[in-house]
Amino acid sequence: MTDTVTIVGQGYVGLPLAEAASEVGWRVWGLEASSRVVTQLNRGQSHVDDISDQQLERMLGRGYAATLDPSCVSRSQIVVICVPTPLGDAGSPDLSAVTAAVTTIAPHLTSGTTVILESTTYPGTTEEVVLPLLSSGTHLTPNQEFLVAFSPERVNPGDKKFGIRNTPKLVGGLTKEASEAASAFYASFVEQVVVLSGPREAETAKLLENTFRHVNIALVNEMAKFCHELGIDIWEVIRGASTKPFGFMRFTPGPGVGGHCIPIDPNYLSFEVRKELGYPFRFVELAQEINNSMPRYVVDRIVEALNDVGKPLNGSRVLLLGVTYKPDIADQRESPAIPVADILRQKKARVEFYDPYVENWAISDGSLERSRELEAAVLGADIVVLLQAHSSFDVESLSSSAALFLDTQGVSSENVLRL
Template identity: 45%
Template sequence: MPADLAVIGLGPYGLPLAQAAVAAGVSTVGYATGPEAGSLSPAELRRMHSAGFRPLSDPAQLGRVRTAVICAPTPRGADGALDLGQVEAAARTLAARLRPHTTVILESPVLPGTTEEFLRPLLEKGSGLRAGRDFHLAYSPSRVDPGNRDHTPAGTPKVIGGLTPACTESAATFYGRLTDKVVRARGLREAETVQLLETNYRHVNIALVNEMAVLCHELGVDLWDVIRCAETKPFGFQAFRPGPGVGGHGAAQDLTGHATRTLRMVELAQQVNNRMPRYVVQRAATLLNEHGKSARGARVLLLGVTYKPDLADLQGTPAQEIAVRLMGLGAAVSYHDPYVPAWSVLDRPVPRADSLYEAAADADLTILLQQHRTYDLQGLSVKAQLLLDTRGATPTGAAHRL
């Protein structure tokens, strides 16, 4: 049975798109490009399937859809550049089945020029069709914010940039079924650069507050109170908050691998954010020392090891490096996370605490890495021998804050 939409790549970008399409009544099929992990819960996946979503095992059915959206992940390679391997595999799979009048949209995070210079030749060579004449080609930056209940797909504007004006309009018609507002970019490169700007905006601003956290600790200033006051300014300021590191699927892009230049500010932001796990461990060791204990042999409990609150996603979580560094100092590390039943570091399972309060009371140091809603931070601050709060979530004076 033909479908309106094929989502190619069922990971952190593809599954939310498929979920939004199914919710909007769009007949949707999905095709995985590799072993992918998304952020949808089992209950959400069951609802999608009951609403008609069909995962494909036979790629031949990709030739029977009106719109195909490539959402394959683009992780960083060993050289720091984006790895387009799964995008290429998705393009080759689709190209062999591509039919005239299909609209093909790329949503994967890529650098400007990728859709036209990398994706277009693969599709044209594999299909014998010409983009802009025989099929439509467009780019739309993915605007997925897993777990955010305030900004639904329907209420989040979608940016579209096509190879030709007709390509833009075809893609806009499709996304108009999913969202209340479609924003037309001038072309493919402009739409791709929107994604670049939005991702880097997040990383640069997080780096700023992370540096402020280090400075304020040295000055004896309560940064969390500074942010509370600063965010009352009704113009020219958006509040970001520090943390133990930056995780997630949207890696900062400093144009590594680009022929012309890099973005110096983004490079610096990456350096700042990448050193936060080390800073957290330094603070932990100092706290233990101030209380007459050594990191070697200390029992350290990590609370919340996912990269984002109330999700089971471990992609890029700073908890991994923090655990490695603590173990390197000789600490006995355990963890508690209601969303992670088992966790391994350096291919070794990390002991999981069954009883949160008992574990916190037993640990020499408890480190809050992620603020899950289920955590009673007031009660935790009472039970824990020593508590380091990297999220500024505990009541004032109840813990040592980052």
């Protein structure tokens, strides 16, 4: 029988994983909850930046199929869960997609299947949530007839250097056999698989990685604010510090943190620490406070720049360049550009935007249409604010034709206003 894998959730994580497994010969089912996603994928239309329509066509040619029908699980040796793990109302983890996925697959498990959770989550989820739910939905004996492991996803959308194949994969099984089965699956297309002693260690390792970024971004964001007041160029400071070949890692300030991971995942860790131990994880909470203050700080800097030329924010045309959370991708999830636009509109600025990857941009009180022509929009604006430095932007030329230009990414020359 062909080796078959079901990948539950065909989004930013699940679809590239499906592509990598399909390329080395796995028969891949993409089990989805969204009929729109299933229809699009089976038509060869990719909705994920990292997978092109051509790659998807090749996957379909190799037998890949997206489906709403969970019976594919009964024909799979491996089932990988890649569904969203957002925050709930009170900032607590929302595992509803994980529990729904697990409940759906449990009755279809057959003897010998290994279930792997990839969704980012708090320590203990695999053992305390996934295993009991699977066990109650199947007649099979847990940890014997079916195996369970956790393996965090480390995908960095848009990264041309590090992808699934050359980013080491962590695995933590509930049993030695689970670790072995999960490792064998990943080793078929990932260069290096690293086995940890169990799921808790793998779950926590992923949260350490994201918390590390979150805290270090907050550090440079806080420094950017006081360096501005002290008349010190933070970008030059970072350039200098980055020449140290050991013990320093370069992080840069910006309008805030965005995406599916950094603004969300550290909360999973602080929530668990508070719930289990009753005390706060102070680094995470402080980093959150600082990073969340950055959109308002950017607006303060816009007000300051306009004020210097005798203009009020009220009624001024503010052109935002780049509204995605990362350069050169279309993903707008949790992008700090949204609170920047919201605050500007609350203060009655006339907000416009240009982003080569976004045509209609949803902000809190409606949606904005992209300015038709970049050069004309730059010339017509009272201030242009670079929020995301897509590589297609000719920043030097744009900044020289703008009346005022605020660069929040530190990519322009030193005589331009920078964060």
